Amino acid sequence: MCTNKKYTLxxxxxxxxxxxxxxxxxxxxxxxxxxxVQGIYGFLSEIHLDEVxxxxxxxxxxxxxxxxxYHYFRLKPRGQFAISVxxxxxxxxxxxxxxxxxxxxxxxxxxxxxxxxxxxxxxxTRCIGVCALAPVVTINxxxxxxxxxQQVSQILNEIxxxxxx
Amino acid sequence: xxxxxxxxxxxxxxxxxxxxxxxxxxxxxxxxxxxCFHPFLSTEGACRICVVDVEGYNNHLPAxxxxxxxGMIITTNSPSLRETRRDLVELLLDNHPKNCLTCxxxxxxxxxxxxxxxxxxxRLFEGWRKxxxxxxxxxxxxxxxEKCILCKRCVRVCSEIQGVHNLSxxxxxxxxxVSPAFxxxxxxxxxxxxxQCINVCPTAAxxxxxxxxxxxxxINDPNKFVVVQTAPAIRSAIGEGWDMPYSTSWxxxxxxALRRLGFDAVFDTDFTADLTIMEESHELMERLKSGENLxxxxxxxxxxxxxxxxxxxxxxxxxxxxxxxxxxxSTLAKTYYAEKMHKDPKDIYVVxxxxxxxxxxxxxxxxxxxxxxYPYTDAVLTTRELIWMIKAYGIDFVKLHEDEFDVPLGxxxxxxxxxxxxxxxxxxxxxxxxxxxxxxxxxxLTFTEVRAVEGLREATIDIKGTLVNVAVANGLNxxxxxxxxxxxxxxxxxxxxxxxxxxxxxxGGGQPIPHVNKFIYPLDKxxxxxxxxxxxxxxxxxxxxKSHENPAILELYKEFLEAPGSxxxxxxxxxxxxxxxxxGIK
Numbered sequence: 183m184c185t186n187k188k189y190t191l192x193x194x195x196x197x198x199x200x201x202x203x204x205x206x207x208x209x210x211x212x213x214x215x216x217x218x219v220q221g222i223y224g225f226l227s228e229i230h231l232d233e234v235x236x237x238x239x240x241x242x243x244x245x246x247x248x249x250x251x252y253h254y255f256r257l258k259p260r261g262q263f264a265i266s267v268x269x270x271x272x273x274x275x276x277x278x279x280x281x282x283x284x285x286x287x288x289x290x291x292x293x294x295x296x297x298x299x300x301x302x303x304x305x306x307t308r309c310i311g312v313c314a315l316a317p318v319v320t321i322n323x324x325x326x327x328x329x330x331x332q333q334v335s336q337i338l339n340e341i342x343x344x345x346x347x
Numbered sequence: 348x349x350x351x352x353x354x355x356x357x358x359x360x361x362x363x364x365x366x367x368x369x370x371x372x373x374x375x376x377x378x379x380x381x382x383c384f385h386p387f388l389s390t391e392g393a394c395r396i397c398v399v400d401v402e403g404y405n406n407h408l409p410a411x412x413x414x415x416x417x418g419m420i421i422t423t424n425s426p427s428l429r430e431t432r433r434d435l436v437e438l439l440l441d442n443h444p445k446n447c448l449t450c451x452x453x454x455x456x457x458x459x460x461x462x463x464x465x466x467x468x469x470r471l472f473e474g475w476r477k478x479x480x481x482x483x484x485x486x487x488x489x490x491x492x493e494k495c496i497l498c499k500r501c502v503r504v505c506s507e508i509q510g511v512h513n514l515s516x517x518x519x520x521x522x523x524x525v526s527p528a529f530x531x532x533x534x535x536x537x538x539x540x541x542x543q544c545i546n547v548c549p550t551a552a553x554x555x556x557x558x559x560x561x562x563x564x565x566i567n568d569p570n571k572f573v574v575v576q577t578a579p580a581i582r583s584a585i586g587e588g589w590d591m592p593y594s595t596s597w598x599x600x601x602x603x604a605l606r607r608l609g610f611d612a613v614f615d616t617d618f619t620a621d622l623t624i625m626e627e628s629h630e631l632m633e634r635l636k637s638g639e640n641l642x643x644x645x646x647x648x649x650x651x652x653x654x655x656x657x658x659x660x661x662x663x664x665x666x667x668x669x670x671x672x673x674x675x676x677s678t679l680a681k682t683y684y685a686e687k688m689h690k691d692p693k694d695i696y697v698v699x700x701x702x703x704x705x706x707x708x709x710x711x712x713x714x715x716x717x718x719x720x721y722p723y724t725d726a727v728l729t730t731r732e733l734i735w736m737i738k739a740y741g742i743d744f745v746k747l748h749e750d751e752f753d754v755p756l757g758x759x760x761x762x763x764x765x766x767x768x769x770x771x772x773x774x775x776x777x778x779x780x781x782x783x784x785x786x787x788x789x790x791x792l793t794f795t796e797v798r799a800v801e802g803l804r805e806a807t808i809d810i811k812g813t814l815v816n817v818a819v820a821n822g823l824n825x826x827x828x829x830x831x832x833x834x835x836x837x838x839x840x841x842x843x844x845x846x847x848x849x850x851x852x853x854x855g856g857g858q859p860i861p862h863v864n865k866f867i868y869p870l871d872k873x874x875x876x877x878x879x880x881x882x883x884x885x886x887x888x889x890x891x892x893k894s895h896e897n898p899a900i901l902e903l904y905k906e907f908l909e910a911p912g913s914x915x916x917x918x919x920x921x922x923x924x925x926x927x928x929x930x931g932i933k
Contacts, residue, residue: 228529232929235528241512241932242528242537250517 189233195219199237209240212248216255225256261296261303263341266320270309273317277330281317282306284334301345302338353419360415368399368421369410377423378866380432380461383498384411385547387870388507391499394439396432396461399423407431433465439496441472443550450494450551457549458496460863479524484532486556486711487540487704488856492524495552501525501544508849508870510824511654511931513538525552528929537657537931539823541650541847542704542729542856546869555704555857558726559736565696565725566609573696574684575610576676576756577601579617580702580767580852581730583881587859588734589744593877596885599749604737606750610698612684614756617763619675620775622903623647624762624894626669626920627772628779629911631842640664642816642833642840645772647671649709650847650856652924654823658933659830660926668921672766673699673706674715676756677723678919683907684756692717698726700733702767702855705847714922729857758899761886768879769821769851770797770804773844777808777817779895785811792892800876802849803828805838816840822849827933850875853882 189196195218202211215238219230226249235242249255267273267282282304286292289302296303312318315327319337326337349364355372362371367390372379383394392412399410402420407428422428440462447453479492499516502525506512513536517526527536544553565571582598591597605613631643646652646667655662670678677699681692699706709715710724717723728736737744752758762775774794781789796806799819808815818840820826826845832838848855854875861867867874886892894900908916 232528235932236930239932241506241515242929243512243515243526246528246530247515247517251519 189237190229191219191233191237192222195222195234196237199234202238208238212238212240212245213252216245216249220255225259227257227259256294258294258296258303259300261301263302263321264305265302266305266307266310268308268310268316268318268320269306270313270316272309272313276316278317280331281319281329281334284331285319285338288335288338301342351415351417353415353417353421355421356423362415366415367411368401368408368413368415368419369397371415372399372410372421372423379410379423380465381411382436382457382461382496382549383500385500385503385870386868387872388500388503388547391503393498394435394496396435398428398431400425400428429465433467436462436465437467437470437472440467440470441474442476443496444476444493445470451554451557452551455860455863456551457863459550477521477524482532483556484534485538485540485708486534487707488533488538488542488545489554489556490526490533491552491554492526494550495525496550497523497525498549499525500547500549501553504543504547504870508822508824509539509541509543509654509847510827510933511537511539511541511658514544535929537929539650539653539657539847540705540708540856541653541823543848543869545704545856546854546858546860555729555732556707557732558707558728559732559739561726562698562728562736565698568696570694571696572611572688572690572694573609573698574612574614574680575605575698575700576614576616576619576673576680577605577700578673578702578767578852579620579764579771579882580855580858580878581700581733582885583767583853583878584702584730584858585734586744587861588730588738590862591745593874594880594884596881597744598885599751600744600747602750602752603747604733604742604744605700607742607747608736608740612753612756613750614676614680615752615759615763616672616676616699616701617759617766618752618756618897618899619672619679620647620763620766620772621760621894621897621900622675622679622920623669623672623766623772624775624779625900625904625911626916627667628776628783628895630667630669631776631780632783633912635841642818642843643667644843644845646922647766647772648846648848648852649703649705651823651826651845653705653708653927654826654847654931656924656927657929658931660930662830662833663924663926665833666924668923670715670920670922671706671709672763673701673727674709674723674922675920677710677715678717679756679903681717681721681723682919683903686907687755692719693721696725697723698728699724700728700730702730702852702858703848704729704856706857730855730859731857734859755899755902758897759891760894760897761889761892762894763897764882764885764889767852768882769799769802769846770794770819770844771851771882773797773817773819773842775894776842776844777810777815778893780815781810782893782895784813787811789893797844798879799825800850800872800879805829805840815842817842817844819844821846821851823847850879853878 202208235245319326379397381397397410398407400422482490502514582596586597677697685692707727765771803825804819818829
């Protein structure tokens with residue numbers, strides 16, 4: 183944990199926290215700071231959370247409480263390919279659940295986790311607004327429509343094959 | 348002062364402005380059932396058990412979190428309210444382990460008691476229940492998150508009273524759990540092991556590590572000579588285990604009970620409290636002479652030592668190097684006493700009965716092992732554990748006759764007894780310092796100005812022209828105030844006494860938890876005062892009230908330790924501290 187004065191957080195974030203400290207109720211900027219950290223690093227690591235706590239002088243337990251409370255904050259690095267399975271009503275009734283189960287078993291990870299090679303991470307998401315194409319899966323910026331669970335291994339294999347080239 | 352008039356259950360009430368519905372209802376004898384509420388911590392309003400109806404409001408309102416307003420017409424009891432409360436308790440029970448019969452808090456659990464009182468006699472629902480790993484990483488405080496009902500009392504005491512902020516609620520919804528940062532085991536957190544979370548927990552989500560089995564085993568081992576020592580604060584609270592009167596001390600009965608349990612020698616930690624004063628006052632005189640590392644801060648409270656190591660490592664040179672009285676006695680038992688009795692220290696087993704769970708950790712610190720590799724203290728029991736042992740053995744404590752401690756490690760002055768109350772170490776030190784500085788006999792032995800009943804005291808003691816600035820703090824949030832003053836140089840103190848637990852050792856994390864039906868909550872100032880009074884009464888009744896006049900102490904120096912601060916005294920009675928990780932946030 184962080185006991186020395188050197189921080190692994192970028193200067194930009196350290197400067198931002200220092201700026202917050204000069205304002206009234208600096209602790210109220212905690213969420214904004216965590217947003218910035220996640221924006222830069224993609225997720226909130228323990229070392230970064232601890233450093234935020236020490237810089238902002240907010241107990242580490244409270245910082246972790248906030249980071250775990252909001253679904254938006256990720257505590258583990260996202261994979262190179264972030265798979266989001268839409269769990270909105272339309273997708274769900276058309277079988278998103280079994281699609282998600284297939285992804286879990288194919289990848290050997292649970293929701294919110296990342297494969298050990300760092301290639302894939304899996305998330306469930308709320309309605310993304312293309313219900314006509316349900317069930318919908320997005321992988322990074324690409325949208326897969328009318329997905330059935332049997333397709334899952336093919337989708338993953340295509341991505342892996344493209345990566346190997 | 349403005350008064351608020353309202354009607355509760357058909358009775359008119361008039362209470363000071365700012366009081367809650369719960370406080371107003373309590374004043375007329377309407378005891379609204381409650382669970383997360385704790386009178387000495389902030390309002391949480393989490394459990395909703397204390398709901399009441401107020402005319403004009405469609406929903407039930409929590410009595411603990413709603414301020415009384417003029418003209419309110421309140422009902423604390425109706426079929427609907429009773430059903431709501433019962434439903435809430437039933438929901439908690441459905442998510443709670445059903446091993447009450449083997450639970451440490453069986454018979455004194457607020458959830459169990461509430462369930463009984465509200466008439467929950469069966470559970471029809473067997474469903475999913477939260478599952479968490481039992482955290483027994485810490486030698487002092489164990490955490491069973493499955494028994495947690497999320498009242499947040501532990502979170503509140505850890506931050507509001509102790510300023511440690513080790514605990515918080517993590518995640519949300521059904522996954523919500525109270526934990527240290529990063530879901531770390533307690534042992535890898537900033538926990539200072541004071542055990543106040545154990546005292547305020549309504550269930551057994553926090554408990555101490557039970558060492559009674561270890562002690563039974565040692566007692567029954569014919570090759571072991573088992574020595575026991577009891578801390579000053581034990582004698583003022585142990586009677587509570589048998590509902591005996593408060594403000595009374597039970598020294599003699601405790602000694603008898605310990606002998607009956609089979610301990611081979613029963614010693615008094617008060618003896619080494621006196622010894623601490625000898626060493627500490629010598630250390631203080633040296634520091635005053637050299638002007639270095641002032642102010643000196645006392646080192647008796649292991650919770651405080653953990654706190655300074657995690658939170659204020661920059662002040663470690665200011666902490667007295669004296670071991671705590673417990674460690675001094677254990678060390679002497681395996682050196683001085685072993686020599687005197689012609690025993691191999693390896694055959695001596697030292698048990699310490701303490702009002703404290705941090706002492707369990709202190710005993711395991713590598714600094715407190717002999718150069719030959721064995722610990723000086725083998726086991727530490729809390730007051731609660733000793734009460735269990737006495738009851739398990741079938742001893743009726745109430746009927747016991749009174750006995751005396753064994754010699755030589757059992758003779759003490761009144762100065763040693765008051766160590767268990769806030770300001771006690773300071774008062775004891777001042778008695779000795781006064782006579783050492785002036786060379787005259789002190790007339791007034793009590794220094795009530797250092798009894799920090801409200802948690803924090805600063806005073807200037809005039810020792811015949813020598814002005815000594817002292818401060819006394821209990822509860823670590825109070826200690827922080829003094830430590831910040833020391834760091835900023837705002838005030839030049841000479842001697843500071845810090846006790847981790849609010850009120851001092853009498854309110855330690857290992858003391859009896861008053862029975863749930865008494866509605867006396869740990870942290871209660873009145874309870875703390877009664878336990879303190881028991882110690883002051885012992886002191887006042889003794890003719891021997893100054894540590895440096897204790898004949899057993901004088902003999903110890905003559906036979907073994909030479910003089911306070913001597914080479915051998917340093918080797919055996921002093922210790923070192925070091926910065927600990929993770930670093931706490933002040």
